[in-house]
Amino acid sequence: MNKRRAIRLTALAVIAALILQAGVFAYSKVVNPGAGSLAKAPQTTESLPVSQVAVQVAAALGATSGPAAASGLNLKELALQSEVSEISFEQFIKSFGVQDAYRTQIEEFQQAGYKPADICTAYDFLYQQFGSVAQWKGLLSAKASGQNWETIFTDYLKEHPQFKPRSFDSDELESLLKAGNFISDDIMIGDRLSFVTGKAFKDLIAERIESGDWSRIFEREQILYSGSPLPRVQITVEQMTEYTLAAGYSEEQVAQAFVLAEKVGEAPGIVIAKLKQGSSEQAVMAESYLKKYAGL
Numbered sequence: 001m002n003k004r005r006a007i008r009l010t011a012l013a014v015i016a017a018l019i020l021q022a023g024v025f026a027y028s029k030v031v032n033p034g035a036g037s038l039a040k041a042p043q044t045t046e047s048l049p050v051s052q053v054a055v056q057v058a059a060a061l062g063a064t065s066g067p068a069a070a071s072g073l074n075l076k077e078l079a080l081q082s083e084v085s086e087i088s089f090e091q092f093i094k095s096f097g098v099q100d101a102y103r104t105q106i107e108e109f110q111q112a113g114y115k116p117a118d119i120c121t122a123y124d125f126l127y128q129q130f131g132s133v134a135q136w137k138g139l140l141s142a143k144a145s146g147q148n149w150e151t152i153f154t155d156y157l158k159e160h161p162q163f164k165p166r167s168f169d170s171d172e173l174e175s176l177l178k179a180g181n182f183i184s185d186d187i188m189i190g191d192r193l194s195f196v197t198g199k200a201f202k203d204l205i206a207e208r209i210e211s212g213d214w215s216r217i218f219e220r221e222q223i224l225y226s227g228s229p230l231p232r233v234q235i236t237v238e239q240m241t242e243y244t245l246a247a248g249y250s251e252e253q254v255a256q257a258f259v260l261a262e263k264v265g266e267a268p269g270i271v272i273a274k275l276k277q278g279s280s281e282q283a284v285m286a287e288s289y290l291k292k293y294a295g296l
Helices: 052-063 074-080 090-097 098-110 115-130 133-144 149-159 170-177 185-197 201-211 215-219 237-247 251-264 268-276 282-292
Strands: 014-016 232-234
Touching: 052 185, 052 268, 090 115, 098 115, 115 149, 115 282, 133 149, 149 170, 149 232, 149 282, 170 185, 201 215, 232 251, 237 251, 237 268, 251 268, 251 282, 268 282
Parallel strands: none
Antiparallel strands: 014 232
């Protein structure tokens, strides 16, 4: 393969869930052996079909079973179940690695009369989108005006462009991955941050390499993200088969549901069941966040 060719690989089996909206992309060559679930994945070729990627990665992970046999899935019963647990404010701060500047902002929002549950819900949603502090306040204002979260989330996603990963030259990626204290996630995080801020990817990456940390960069840019490594969503061959059969979904739809499940902390089967019954993704998020932050 010509090393100068720009590489973009559609991957629906091992994905960076927190930086994704509608597209499900990873970056070919963005693999750091020994530092994550991609390390044992077999070599893939450019523009490999989705189904082949799913099979290859799942096989490499050694997964042998899914949540239930396809014939035994009852989507109506699943939709009534929930695995979302209430969390305390301290757990919220710890789980998101909320920076000091944003803790101060939370205090200011509370003093302004915004409810703690709404503050955390808006933060949670925008964290997944790499949203800004200004957008955080905008969502809270919309909620205080009487709008519901499903409508607020839907409007937000309509108004903001979908993230599209850039095409990288393989030599550029190889050079970046040779930098000390640098992993594949940094490339995806830098690409996403460049997209939402309009700042040059190379400048952001250079700053990350020099500082060794994303957290302060995100604080300066007033983007709601901690800079932590991205969690991986794993889909086995068996799971893909079960849910494509039981729900009548395409592999792309199943993968999208798994990403959504990761975002809201639900079991993939429950999310698929809710979507199959007609709930929108925004409704699933709103319902899950309502349960998650009910005790605040």
